[in-house]
Amino acid sequence: MNRSQLETFLRQYHREAFLWARQCCGFDGELAKDVIQQVYLKVLEGKAKLKAEDHPKTWLFSVIRFTAMDELRTKGKWLTVEIEEDMAWESEPTETESHEDLIRRLPKMQQEVLLMVFYHDMTLEEAAKVLQLHIGTVRTHYDRGKKKLKEWIMDRNRKCGSEDTVSGKRMD
Numbered sequence: 630m631n632r633s634q635l636e637t638f639l640r641q642y643h644r645e646a647f648l649w650a651r652q653c654c655g656f657d658g659e660l661a662k663d664v665i666q667q668v669y670l671k672v673l674e675g676k677a678k679l680k681a682e683d684h685p686k687t688w689l690f691s692v693i694r695f696t697a698m699d700e701l702r703t704k705g706k707w708l709t710v711e712i713e714e715d716m717a718w719e720s721e722p723t724e725t726e727s728h729e730d731l732i733r734r735l736p737k738m739q740q741e742v743l744l745m746v747f748y749h750d751m752t753l754e755e756a757a758k759v760l761q762l763h764i765g766t767v768r769t770h771y772d773r774g775k776k777k778l779k780e781w782i783m784d785r786n787r788k789c790g791s792e793d794t795v796s797g798k799r800m801d
Contacts, residue, residue: 630679630685632673635672635673636673638685638689639669639672639673639689642686642689643665645686645749646665646668646689646690646693647661647662647665648748648749649690649693649694649744649745649749650662650664650665650668650693650697652740652741652744652748653693653694653697653698653741654697654700654701655701656733660697660700660701660704661697663700664693664696664697664700665693667696667700668689668692668693668696671692671696672689672692677692684755684758686751686755687751687755687758687759690745690749690751690759691758691759691761694741694759694760731778731781731782732744732774732778734781735774735777735778736770736774738760738770739770739771739773739774739777740774741756741760741770742756742760742767742770742771742774743771743774743775743778745759746771753767753768753771756771
């Protein structure tokens with residue numbers, strides 16, 4: 630892609646890119662703005678290059694993810710997956726938590742996979758490319774995350790005596 634095409638592409642995906650950056654930065658909007666700015670500089674200066682033009686959105690999300698990880702690491706906010714998994718299961722969710730809050734309780738990889746699939750309309754194959762994981766690993770995180778969310782929502786519904794859906798998408 631030439632510079633003009635890159636600029637058009639970045640404008641086209643800016644909103645989704647910012648939302649993904651925000652999610653990768655633990656929902657810290659200011660940090661996400663810094664990450665997006667760094668990503669755009671990397672892309673426009675040629676430090677991050679799109680090798681195959683068949684999946685530019687997947688490529689952009691990968692650049693954002695790894696730039697966010699670097700930023701979180703330098704700011705001392707990055708935790709290992711094992712620590713986060715332990716933290717995620719320490720307490721049961723409260724009845725007042727939103728679906729987005731429930732997603733944040735999941736281990737990091739499950740969060741990322743579910744956010745890509747449900748909020749960014751990516752396939753599991755695209756999510757695997759962004760996360761640089763084997764498709765089977767991504768499917769496992771996807772299934773475990775869905776099951777845990779469904780369990781939490783069903784428990785909350787039983788306690789409240791109401792029925793609910795998650796963002797209009799089926800959880801089974």
